[in-house]
Amino acid sequence: MEAVLELRDVSKHYPGHRAVHRVSLAVEAGAFYSILGPSGCGKTSTLRMIAGFDEPTSGEILLRGNPIQNLRPYQRPINTVFQRYALFPHLTVRGNVEFGLKRRGETDYDAKVDEALEMVELTGKESRMPAQLSGGEQQRVALARSLVLTPEVLLLDEPLSALDPNLRKSVRLELKALQRRTGITFVFITHDQEEALSLSDRIAVMNKGEVEQIGTPHEIYLHPTTPFVAGFLGAVNWIDGGKAGVRPEATRIGRVAPEGDVRILQARVSHSVFLGNCVHVETVTALGGRIVAEVAADGYREGDAVYVWWRSADELRFGS
Amino acid sequence: MNRLRTWFLAPARTLNFVFFLVPLAIILAYSLMSRGIYGGVEMPWTFESYQRLFDPLYGGILMRSFAISLLSTVLCLVLGYPLALFIARSGARRNLYLNLVMLPFWTSFLVRTYAWMFLLRDTGLINTVLLAMGVIREPLPLLYNDGAVVLGLVYGYLPFMVLPLYTTLERLDKSLFEAAADLGARPFVAFVQVMLPLSMPGIRAGSILVFISCIGAYLTPDLLGGSKTIMIGNVVQNQFTGARDWPFGAACSLVLMALVMILLKLFLRKGEDQLL
Numbered sequence: 001m002e003a004v005l006e007l008r009d010v011s012k013h014y015p016g017h018r019a020v021h022r023v024s025l026a027v028e029a030g031a032f033y034s035i036l037g038p039s040g041c042g043k044t045s046t047l048r049m050i051a052g053f054d055e056p057t058s059g060e061i062l063l064r065g066n067p068i069q070n071l072r073p074y075q076r077p078i079n080t081v082f083q084r085y086a087l088f089p090h091l092t093v094r095g096n097v098e099f100g101l102k103r104r105g106e107t108d109y110d111a112k113v114d115e116a117l118e119m120v121e122l123t124g125k126e127s128r129m130p131a132q133l134s135g136g137e138q139q140r141v142a143l144a145r146s147l148v149l150t151p152e153v154l155l156l157d158e159p160l161s162a163l164d165p166n167l168r169k170s171v172r173l174e175l176k177a178l179q180r181r182t183g184i185t186f187v188f189i190t191h192d193q194e195e196a197l198s199l200s201d202r203i204a205v206m207n208k209g210e211v212e213q214i215g216t217p218h219e220i221y222l223h224p225t226t227p228f229v230a231g232f233l234g235a236v237n238w239i240d241g242g243k244a245g246v247r248p249e250a251t252r253i254g255r256v257a258p259e260g261d262v263r264i265l266q267a268r269v270s271h272s273v274f275l276g277n278c279v280h281v282e283t284v285t286a287l288g289g290r291i292v293a294e295v296a297a298d299g300y301r302e303g304d305a306v307y308v309w310w311r312s313a314d315e316l317r318f319g320s
Numbered sequence: 321m322n323r324l325r326t327w328f329l330a331p332a333r334t335l336n337f338v339f340f341l342v343p344l345a346i347i348l349a350y351s352l353m354s355r356g357i358y359g360g361v362e363m364p365w366t367f368e369s370y371q372r373l374f375d376p377l378y379g380g381i382l383m384r385s386f387a388i389s390l391l392s393t394v395l396c397l398v399l400g401y402p403l404a405l406f407i408a409r410s411g412a413r414r415n416l417y418l419n420l421v422m423l424p425f426w427t428s429f430l431v432r433t434y435a436w437m438f439l440l441r442d443t444g445l446i447n448t449v450l451l452a453m454g455v456i457r458e459p460l461p462l463l464y465n466d467g468a469v470v471l472g473l474v475y476g477y478l479p480f481m482v483l484p485l486y487t488t489l490e491r492l493d494k495s496l497f498e499a500a501a502d503l504g505a506r507p508f509v510a511f512v513q514v515m516l517p518l519s520m521p522g523i524r525a526g527s528i529l530v531f532i533s534c535i536g537a538y539l540t541p542d543l544l545g546g547s548k549t550i551m552i553g554n555v556v557q558n559q560f561t562g563a564r565d566w567p568f569g570a571a572c573s574l575v576l577m578a579l580v581m582i583l584l585k586l587f588l589r590k591g592e593d594q595l596l
Contacts, residue, residue: 053498073501086499090517099513103504145503 002064004029004185005050005153010059010069012045019045021209022059027153027187027202032179034188034196037206038232043189046206047155050187051080063152074103079146080155084162085138087130093117093141094126100149116148119178136167143175147182156188160195172199193233197221205229223316230316235280237291243318250314253281253293253300257307264309267291269300283308351570359564369571378555378572382579385552388466388541389534392473396481396530397523399474404485404522408492418486421479429476433543436472437463440544464546472540477533481526488522528584535580552576 003026012020020042027033035043048054050061052073061069068076079100087096097116101109117123120140130138139159146154159175160168176199179186190196196203197217204214205228213220213229224230227242236245257264267283270290279298283291283306291308300306351369353361372378407417424432439445442459450456462468492515500510538553545551552572559569 051498051502053501073498074504074506078502080499080502082495082499084493084495086493086495088496088499088514090514099500099505100503103509149503 002029003027003062004064005187006060006062006065007046007050008060008062010046010049010056010061012042012049012054013057018209020049020056023206023209023211025204025211025214027185029185030183031201032176032186032188032199034190034200034203035206036190036193036196036203036232038191041206042209043191043206044157045209047080047157047187047189050153051078051155052076077149077152078155079149079151079153080157081139081142081146081159083157083159085130085142087138087141087145089130092127092129093122093133096130096141097145097148100145104149112148116144119147119181120144135163136171139163139171143178147178147184150182151184153185153187156186158189158191160190160192168195175199197233205232207232225318227318230318235292236316237289239289239291239315245316246310246314247316248280248292248294251291251293251308251310253283253295253306253308255304255306258309262309262311263315264307265289265291267306267308269302269304269306271302272298272300274298347570347574350566351568351574353567355565355567359560359566361566366567369565369567370575372568373571373575381550381555382552382576384550385535388470388473388549388551389531389537392470392477392534393481393527393531395470395474396478397527400478400481400485400526401519401523404482405489407482407486408489414490418483421482424479430539432476433472433540436468436475436544440468440471463544464549466545466549468544469541469549469551472544473534473537476537476540477530480529480533484525484529485519485522488519488525492518524588528587532580535576 005027007023007025010020010023011018023042023046025033025035035046037043045054049056049069052068052071052075056069059069060067063077088099091099094113094117097113098109101112106112113126114123117126120143122137122140122144125133125137130141133141139162142159156175160171163171172195175186188196188199200217202214203217203220205212205220207228213225215223220229221233224233227236227238227245230236230245235248237248237251238245252258252262265285265287267285270282270284273280273282278294278296281293281295281298281300283293285291285308293308350361352365352367354364354366354368356362403421407414407421410417437444440462441447442461442463444462446462447456447459451459496514496518497510500514501507505513535551536553537551538557541549541551541554542557556569556572556576559565559572563569
């Protein structure tokens with residue numbers, strides 16, 4: 001597939017601080033691409049350089065093969081959905097959505113605006129002011145305002161974080177459906193691994209200004225290449241002095257040692273955590289390591305002598 | 321709760337009544353009385369002072385006062401907006417800059433106006449320097465004209481424009497301008513379409529403060545203006561001092577007040593006029 005957006009060795013250095021360091025990534029046309037990482041990892045700085053709000057210290061940003069790092073934001077066919085939406089408070093919903101079309105000098109844009117508003121299910125609310133809308137509606141205006149311009153790339157800066165948790169999951173599905181329907185390339189910035197895993201075609205995991213790993217959700221969850229990626233994407237039982245790990249859901253527990261090609265450790269149950277859909281039984285091994293096993297129903301008490309085991313194939317190995 | 325409110329508001333209400341409404345009533349009464357020979361007012365009641373206001377002489381002075389005040393307000397806006405924006409965007413230094421804007425208030429307005437006279441007069445600093453450098457042969461007529469008055473007013477009331485503008489601009493979300501640029505607006509278009517409309521509350525508040533201060537000014541035109549540059553404030557002042565015509569002075573000030581209030585009513589948006 002053709003890369004619509006490419007970053008080559010992009011860095012953003014401040015005195016005494018490397019916000020982004022030598023980030024390279026390629027986003028395929030029509031992809032839902034996530035940049036995932038904890039706060040302060042450089043993901044927002046990366047987005048700001050792609051949008052053109054900040055200039056890279058070094059490196060190249062290419063759009064369909066053409067360098068764009070010297071273009072101003074208003075010259076780039078890239079649009080942004082801001083974290084807090086940044087809707088123009090003095091303009092109506094329609095005024096916000098037609099803003100970009102007017103700037104392009106288009107005159108016959110009413111149909112486009114209607115279509116965009118219909119797409120985000122805001123038909124009938126054209127003359128409302130942003131302050132009269134709920135958080136979810138404001139977010140949809142922000143989406144419509146950008147999508148109506150059919151950008152080459154749509155940047156989304158943690159667009160779900162300002163919504164209340166109940167709304168987040170349904171909006172997540174809508175977002176994915178919207179991306180598929182429009183075919184627009186999405187670059188989605190998030191610190192929420194569940195969001196990234198459920199939405200993305202590809203994920204770039206960032207840490208301390210650098211990209212740690214790029215891959216499909218499958219790859220980075222099941223085959224993380226660094227301990228950071230393994231730990232950031234889900235719970236890990238660290239084994240072999242931190243050189244390897246195994247996920248709790250791949251860890252089995254029992255009172256009788258199993259047969260077969262598995263690694264087995266003797267352990268004692270320290271306590272259990274009920275998580276609703278499952279139970280995490282926490283154990284301490286003979287060597288003092290902590291191993292958590294995910295089970296469907298709790299049958300263990302504190303101090304029980306147990307075996308914990310897993311298949312070697314389920315181990316996450318990082319290469320020492 | 322309501323009783324508490326009544327008690328806490330009582331001092332302010334009393335002050336307003338004794339020192340604002342009562343004097344206003346006195347002024348109204350004076351304006352309807354006859355002029356005393358040595359100042360003061362006498363019976364009988366008369367509308368004569370108001371009739372005299374229709375003299376084209378005073379209409380001219382009023383028009384001129386409005387024109388000078390309007391020009392000064394516009395200049396304050398043009399000079400104050402970039403300054404307020406600069407301060408709002410200057411991070412940790414903004415308190416320093418705000419204090420610098422307010423620094424002139426630490427000395428008397430009268431002293432500062434005299435300082436302008438020393439700068440502007442024929443033997444003042446500007447003319448002396450220019451003459452010595454050979455740029456001019458004759459001193460420039462910098463003082464005692466409309467230009468000097470406008471300069472003095474702009475200088476004196478610029479902080480009244482900067483402070484409300486700063487308050488409005490400082491609160492504006494920076495991402496709005498990034499959003500405008502992101503959606504294809506060049507800097508000038510983003511300014512006109514987004515920043516300017518959103519700074520209207522500050523523009524209106526600053527303009528009102530400056531305009532009202534200018535329209536009532538008498539010190540600045542008195543010291544910096546020529547014999548022709550009389551503003552309505554000077555007329556009022558003169559009636560209570562030299563001319564000893566209190567009823568006419570009272571009538572002038574009431575009419576001025578009424579005109580300013582009508583103008584503000586037109587200028588302010590619905591809701592904002594509750595400030596009046």
